[in-house]
Amino acid sequence: MLELLSYTFMQRALAAGALIGALCAVIGVYVVLKGLSFIGAGIAHASFGGVALGFVLGVNPVLTAIVFCLLTAWGIGLASHKGRIKEDTAVGIFFASTMALGILLVGLTRGYNVDLFGYLFGSILAVTPQDVWATIGLGAMVLVVVGLLFKELLFITFDPEMAEVTGVPAEKLYFLLLSLIAVTIVISIKVVGIVLVSALIVTPAAAAYQLTENFRRMMVLSVVFGVGSTVGGLLLSYWLNTASGATIVLLATLAFFAAAVFSPRRRHYPAS
Amino acid sequence: MSREPIILLDHVTVTYQGLVALEDVSLSVEPGAFLAIIGPNGAGKTTLLKTVLGLLRPVRGTVRVFGKAPWELDGERQRIGYVPQVMAVDLDFPVRAGEVVLMGRYGRIGLVRRPSAADRWAARQALARVGIADLADRPIARLSGGQRQRVFLARALANEPDLLLLDEPTTGVDVVATESLYELLRGLHDEGITILVVSHDVGVVAAYVDMVACINRRMVAHGRPGEMEGEVLSCMYGPEAMFFGHGPVSHMIVVPQDSSEPTQGPSKESG
Numbered sequence: 157m158l159e160l161l162s163y164t165f166m167q168r169a170l171a172a173g174a175l176i177g178a179l180c181a182v183i184g185v186y187v188v189l190k191g192l193s194f195i196g197a198g199i200a201h202a203s204f205g206g207v208a209l210g211f212v213l214g215v216n217p218v219l220t221a222i223v224f225c226l227l228t229a230w231g232i233g234l235a236s237h238k239g240r241i242k243e244d245t246a247v248g249i250f251f252a253s254t255m256a257l258g259i260l261l262v263g264l265t266r267g268y269n270v271d272l273f274g275y276l277f278g279s280i281l282a283v284t285p286q287d288v289w290a291t292i293g294l295g296a297m298v299l300v301v302v303g304l305l306f307k308e309l310l311f312i313t314f315d316p317e318m319a320e321v322t323g324v325p326a327e328k329l330y331f332l333l334l335s336l337i338a339v340t341i342v343i344s345i346k347v348v349g350i351v352l353v354s355a356l357i358v359t360p361a362a363a364a365y366q367l368t369e370n371f372r373r374m375m376v377l378s379v380v381f382g383v384g385s386t387v388g389g390l391l392l393s394y395w396l397n398t399a400s401g402a403t404i405v406l407l408a409t410l411a412f413f414a415a416a417v418f419s420p421r422r423r424h425y426p427a428s
Numbered sequence: 429m430s431r432e433p434i435i436l437l438d439h440v441t442v443t444y445q446g447l448v449a450l451e452d453v454s455l456s457v458e459p460g461a462f463l464a465i466i467g468p469n470g471a472g473k474t475t476l477l478k479t480v481l482g483l484l485r486p487v488r489g490t491v492r493v494f495g496k497a498p499w500e501l502d503g504e505r506q507r508i509g510y511v512p513q514v515m516a517v518d519l520d521f522p523v524r525a526g527e528v529v530l531m532g533r534y535g536r537i538g539l540v541r542r543p544s545a546a547d548r549w550a551a552r553q554a555l556a557r558v559g560i561a562d563l564a565d566r567p568i569a570r571l572s573g574g575q576r577q578r579v580f581l582a583r584a585l586a587n588e589p590d591l592l593l594l595d596e597p598t599t600g601v602d603v604v605a606t607e608s609l610y611e612l613l614r615g616l617h618d619e620g621i622t623i624l625v626v627s628h629d630v631g632v633v634a635a636y637v638d639m640v641a642c643i644n645r646r647m648v649a650h651g652r653p654g655e656m657e658g659e660v661l662s663c664m665y666g667p668e669a670m671f672f673g674h675g676p677v678s679h680m681i682v683v684p685q686d687s688s689e690p691t692q693g694p695s696k697e698s699g
Contacts, residue, residue: 189521304540311531315517321481322587323505323535369522369567 160394169280169347169400172291173386176344177356177404179295181382182302183340184361185375186333190313195232195334197354198247200341202228202254204350207275208261217275218290218342225338228254233334237327278349278401280390291343298336309333310371347386348401359408360385363415381411432495434459434591434622435480440489442472442479449475452489453647457624459590462617464633464653465626467643467663473626474513476643477595480624481510493591506536509584509621511594514576519569525579526564529554532586554582558612574605581612592616594625598632610636 160166187196206224210217228250235246262272274282302309311319312326312333319326337357344353360381364374389404396403435457442450450472457463467473478484479491482498491497494504501508509532530543530551537543543551555561558578568576577597584592594613598606606629614636617623627633634640634653641650642663649656649663 189518307531307534307537307543308539310523310527311534314521314523314528314531315512317483317516318510318512318531318583319534320483321505321508321510321535322532324539365522369569370524371522371527374522 160391165281165283166390166394168283168285168288169390170387172283172288173280173347173390173404174383175291175295176347177360177382177384177386178379179298179340179382180344180353180356181360181364181378181380182299182375183337184357184359184382185364185371185378186309186313187337187357188361188365190333192333192337193354193358194244194247195229196337196341196357198232198251199225199229199334199338200345200350200353201251203342203345204276205254205258205261206342207272207345207350208258208265211265211272212261218287218346221342221345222339224254225342226335229334229338230331233331237330274349275345276350277399278345278347278352278404280347280393280400283346287346294339294343298339301332301336305329305332348404352401352405355405356382356385356408359405359412363408363412366412366415366419381408381415385411432459433457433492434461434494435624436490436492437476437479438490438492440479440486440491442475442484442486444475444484448645450479450486450643451646453643454489455641455647455650457622459622460617460620461639462613462623462637463625463639463641464637465624465641465643466628466630466633467648469628471644473628473643474595477510477593477624477626480593481508506587507590509587509589509592511577511580511584511592511597513595513599514573514580515599519576521568523568524564525560525566525568525571525575525582526551526555528568528579529564529582529586532583536587550588551582551586554585555579557585558582572605573600574602574609577601577605577609578612581609585616590620590622592621592623594623596627597625598627598629606632 161170187193203221203225206221207217209215209224210220213220232243232246232250235241235250236243271282308319308324308329311324312329316326316330319329340357341353344356348356361374361378363381364377367377368374385408386404389407390400392398392407393400393403433456435455437453437455440450440453441448453472453476465473465476475484479486480493480498482493482501485499493501494507496504530547532554533543533547533550537547552561552564555564558581560575560578560582563571563575563579568579571579581594581597592613597609601609610632613623613625625633625637637653639650640653640656642648642656644663
């Protein structure tokens, strides 16, 4: 155990993993309660186009992915809020087209790119010191915004129309929430991968939802599940020699089923 | 005190999702009024409320609330209490009754800032005013329909409004809870709050309000509840409907004009 922690790559992976686990868990509470899971998956897949663009241009893929994901998030938001398309249709269109663009761009880079594979499925070995700093910086930014606008984000998640009526800028905050989801996804893809990151957002929050009817408690429990899954998953993947992203997600899923089975939530719908 | 109307609609037409939901509707609500807007499902009742709230904009006509266009309201926004249809929110949301009521003041508190002791006091007062002070810590998923409706009313009252707008407040609520809710509204009206309630529940509404306006996309009739039974019936069920007065309980007979449209009698309550 101690020997394991003496490897600098493992220290970096655990630090980044714990941060990402907490961040995804916090954002996941809004995603689960507002029913944005599919949007999350769509934004995650859009990051593939962004990462590929970074490789083609020789720019840090995290930067291009952030731009790409923000534009996709706003595009989905605009299409569903202002346009006449349903939200899931908008996601379906954006998600496939940005993936397709990514595949075209990968073709331009010539030959198979191992780094790109790491982005798709996550790779702890690929976590660099710069990645850890980027995760800390961007992650702290997301958490500060959530902390400052905690009451507003709760209000627009619960009842956006009423928020608007009482003078809370619900629509602007909705776009802010989409932006927070996009940033969270981008800083998480190195560890869990593009394909699996939406699970790390949804599953810990969904597990927490099973166990409480209190919003703050749900957020705390979600963070416990999120950090437990990433740290536990990373250690397990090292011992079992399995893929880190997949191990993390399966561990989170296990926690979800356990929470569902032991859920004390006895829902009764008063029939009045 | 000036008698300038609190709400003024002048020949207002509103389209919603490409359809004309309200057409050429004029309405004036004086301070201190207790008005019910009734009409069948799909008559544009909710559209009318959303227009007053500034959530929808008319394609023709003028809307004034407290003398301003609703989307230009600033501080006046805090004088409006809105009680939306309960079904508009996720009733399994992990939030407690007291927190929901406090949300009513979030717009007034402002972005980033934390609720003050005064805000929390106002929320507690509002819960007490609707008679459920003891339920503040209860998750909304564990409230009955009537209790939940009171929570949403308390949220509107937490802002200490001058104008209260309610959208179908008794959907999914039993008869006893419906009557006690209207008693409560009557009391609020006596305290000086102007109330506009939208409902398809003609019978109950008429017993409590001062004025009834009947809409079916257009304004069909308005007046005092006792003076317009005929108009109300034809508005709700078509011109063939009439009351039969024989027997201990007068009942209504509806002869549908178009047999393809099922007609709903008053005894068939939704919920």
